[in-house]
Amino acid sequence: xxxKRVDLDLLRSGSSLAIARAISLVENDxxxxxxxxxxxFPHTGRAYRVGITGPPGAGKSTLTNRLAQHYRTLGLxxxxxxxxxxxxxxxGALLGDRVRMTDxxxxxxxxxxxxxxxxxxxxxxxxxxxxxxxxxxxxxxVIFLETVGVGQSELDIAGxxxxxxxxxxxxxxxxxxxxxxxxxxxxxLFVLNKADRAGADQAVMALEMILHxxxxxxxxxxxxxxxxxxGVGISDAAAKIREHQTNLESTGALVERRRKRLDDRIRDLVxxxxxxxFWSTSRLAILREGVEDALNGRSTPYAIASRLLNDHPEKQAxxxxxx
Amino acid sequence: xxxKRVDLDLLRSGSSLAIARAISLVENDxxxxxxxxxxxFPHTGRAYRVGITGPPGAGKSTLTNRLAQHYRTLGLxxxxxxxxxxxxxxxGALLGDRVRMTDxxxxxxxxxxxxxxxxxxxxxxxxxxxxxxxxxxxxxxVIFLETVGVGQSELDIAGxxxxxxxxxxxxxxxxxxxxxxxxxxxxxLFVLNKADRAGADQAVMALEMILHxxxxxxxxxxxxxxxxxxGVGISDAAAKIREHQTNLESTGALVERRRKRLDDRIRDLVxxxxxxxFWSTSRLAILREGVEDALNGRSTPYAIASRLLNDHPEKQAxxxxxx
Numbered sequence: 001x002x003x004k005r006v007d008l009d010l011l012r013s014g015s016s017l018a019i020a021r022a023i024s025l026v027e028n029d030x031x032x033x034x035x036x037x038x039x040x041f042p043h044t045g046r047a048y049r050v051g052i053t054g055p056p057g058a059g060k061s062t063l064t065n066r067l068a069q070h071y072r073t074l075g076l077x078x079x080x081x082x083x084x085x086x087x088x089x090x091x092g093a094l095l096g097d098r099v100r101m102t103d104x105x106x107x108x109x110x111x112x113x114x115x116x117x118x119x120x121x122x123x124x125x126x127x128x129x130x131x132x133x134x135x136x137x138x139x140x141x142v143i144f145l146e147t148v149g150v151g152q153s154e155l156d157i158a159g160x161x162x163x164x165x166x167x168x169x170x171x172x173x174x175x176x177x178x179x180x181x182x183x184x185x186x187x188x189l190f191v192l193n194k195a196d197r198a199g200a201d202q203a204v205m206a207l208e209m210i211l212h213x214x215x216x217x218x219x220x221x222x223x224x225x226x227x228x229x230x231g232v233g234i235s236d237a238a239a240k241i242r243e244h245q246t247n248l249e250s251t252g253a254l255v256e257r258r259r260k261r262l263d264d265r266i267r268d269l270v271x272x273x274x275x276x277x278f279w280s281t282s283r284l285a286i287l288r289e290g291v292e293d294a295l296n297g298r299s300t301p302y303a304i305a306s307r308l309l310n311d312h313p314e315k316q317a318x319x320x321x322x323x
Numbered sequence: 324x325x326x327k328r329v330d331l332d333l334l335r336s337g338s339s340l341a342i343a344r345a346i347s348l349v350e351n352d353x354x355x356x357x358x359x360x361x362x363x364f365p366h367t368g369r370a371y372r373v374g375i376t377g378p379p380g381a382g383k384s385t386l387t388n389r390l391a392q393h394y395r396t397l398g399l400x401x402x403x404x405x406x407x408x409x410x411x412x413x414x415g416a417l418l419g420d421r422v423r424m425t426d427x428x429x430x431x432x433x434x435x436x437x438x439x440x441x442x443x444x445x446x447x448x449x450x451x452x453x454x455x456x457x458x459x460x461x462x463x464x465v466i467f468l469e470t471v472g473v474g475q476s477e478l479d480i481a482g483x484x485x486x487x488x489x490x491x492x493x494x495x496x497x498x499x500x501x502x503x504x505x506x507x508x509x510x511x512l513f514v515l516n517k518a519d520r521a522g523a524d525q526a527v528m529a530l531e532m533i534l535h536x537x538x539x540x541x542x543x544x545x546x547x548x549x550x551x552x553x554g555v556g557i558s559d560a561a562a563k564i565r566e567h568q569t570n571l572e573s574t575g576a577l578v579e580r581r582r583k584r585l586d587d588r589i590r591d592l593v594x595x596x597x598x599x600x601f602w603s604t605s606r607l608a609i610l611r612e613g614v615e616d617a618l619n620g621r622s623t624p625y626a627i628a629s630r631l632l633n634d635h636p637e638k639q640a641x642x643x644x645x646x
Contacts, residue, residue, distance in 0.1 A: 034625060035625075037625060038623050038625035038626065041617075041623040041624065041625070042620055042623065045620070255618065258618060259614055259615075259618055262614045262617045262618060262624055263610065263614050265624045266610060266613060266614065266617075266624045266627050266628050266631070267610075269624060269625065269628035270601065270628050270631055270632060271594070271598055273628065273632055274597050274598070274601060274632070275594055275597070278593065278597060287586065287589060287590075290589065291582055291585045291586050291589065292582075294364075294585045294589075295578065295581060295582055295585060297365055297368070300361050300364040300365065301364065301585060301588045301589045301592060302357060302358075302360065302361035302364070302592065303361065304589050305589050305592035305593050305596065308589070308593055309593060309596055309597070
């Protein structure tokens with residue numbers, strides 16, 4: 001069954017207009033988005049998803065663009081979803097413009113979409129995965145999920161990829177910061193970018209030493225150097241991503257990652273629906289009243305939550321029903 | 324009604340042992356934590372909560388400790404909750420040790436607790452607020468919530484404070500990064516720390532210019548300079564925090580913030596409970612089976628979520644009931 005506003009065949013043929021429209025529906029939580037996503041889901045699963053993350057200023061966009069160019073020369077179809085932390089002042093335009101300046105180097109067949117991280121990040125993680133599904137169904141072979149790896153939620157987005165690349169720069173302490181920020185946990189491959197800067201070799205050594213201490217049972221991610229702005233190390237990076245993919249496929253880990261992703265997705269859908277159904281007008285009224293009581297010391301959040309949970313509409317004949 | 328494992332009277336008298344035990348119960352999601360929190364809730368609302376956040380290396384711990392010392396000299400009771408991004412290698416000990424080194428300067432009446440941000444951050448935000456409730460009920464006058472402001476979830480924690488202080492350093496681009504990371508949105512006061520470094524005055528000017536462009540309708544947060552390691556600017560910072568508190572109180576904004584916090588808390592409690600109840604053994608079995616079907620292209624996450632949501636146990640006589 002075709003969706004109301006996006007032609008599924010057009011989308012599957014790779015139409016940029018159809019892709020853009022579909023992602024907009026997803027981004028705006030449009031009511032038709034869910035049925036569209038259900039329709040296109042059977043056509044997903046072919047694309048390989050590469051997460052690119054790291055601290056601000058590490059050169060993630062440049063590396064992503066260079067890798068995209070590389071895959072294009074191999075004849076592959078490429079999509080990029082860049083998650084921008086939105087500035088409350090500019091609505092994200094500041095970073096958006098910077099990304100766009102380098103994007104002109106890419107041919108028009110690379111589909112690029114920026115998604116703002118302002119607002120609900122839990123929702124963003126789901127929306128990013130859904131946007132990747134759109135690109136997957138549209139025939140992209142490689143999809144980049146590019147995020148600033150500064151918080152758990154942003155890391156989660158990159159972590160939904162098949163291979164996650166963490167980009168760092170030689171500046172001292174960067175690897176320690178990465179360790180603290182949880183980047184080590186999600187990295188399948190480390191790229192030390194801007195490797196022509198002072199301290200690059202020491203940074204690689206420090207990183208490898210830290211990774212070595214991770215102990216047994218873990219396959220330590222490799223560390224490689226790039227100068228993305230000059231295209232240095234790009235084919236090496238692509239080769240390492242390919243190597244990781246082969247490894248995931250041969251060990252069954254790729255299926256395991258996708259299983260986990262589906263599990264998370266279904267749980268999210270269920271949670272969204274349950275909460276949406278729960279917060280009826282009458283319960284919101286109880287909540288508002290309860291908040292005032294708690295503010296004035298007449299009740300507690302626990303008593304109010306308990307009252308809300310025990311106030312089953314289906315027990316009161318003819319008020320409203322659960323789904 | 325007294326809780327099983329923490330004596331409420333002992334806690335209210337300010338016993339560090341009772342506080343530590345209560346926070347451990349909260350942190351470990353112990354079954355008795357909820358009833359303990361319900362018991363102590365009526366004794367909260369007196370403490371003033373100050374969020375301290377900013378990028379790694381900005382000197383948040385030092386500033387927090389100095390402010391704590393300052394309040395101690397005024398005879399106030401102080402508690403500190405420091406949210407550490409946990410390293411997967413060291414279990415957070417690395418950052419933990421660094422914090423502890425400076426903590427020896429504080430007298431033993433300042434209660435300090437580190438909470439690790441590893442794992443569920445949504446849960447961490449709730450737990451941090453609950454730990455603050457414990458300190459509040461224990462008679463602390465000022466409670467610091469110190470987090471690395473690198474992700475939305477960490478910002479949320481600081482944002483649950485009455486006054487949120489964003490700590491930056493003079494290094495170029497820091498204010499731009501802060502803007503990107505959403506720190507501007509939650510800041511009530513900016514502290515430019517390490518103000519003896521080159522570029523401090525320019526950084527303050529840049530920050531003030533950016534804040535100025537925020538446009539009308541917003542009361543721009545003030546920017547002040549400190550050298551926390553030398554105690555410079557600490558009493559000014561405390562005065563500005565006090566000024567912000569007075570402003571919040573006189574405009575009714577403080578009550579509004581606390582109302583919002585209670586609303587969030589109740590919604591969280593409800594969501595936790597609903598999901599806990601929903602995911603019965605039988606539904607988890609349907610989920611597991613559904614994930615395999617989706618993996619093999621025989622179903623979609625949307626169809627599985629829909630099946631789970633429509634499979635009401637109460638419609639099947641004698642299986643199990645909702646709360």
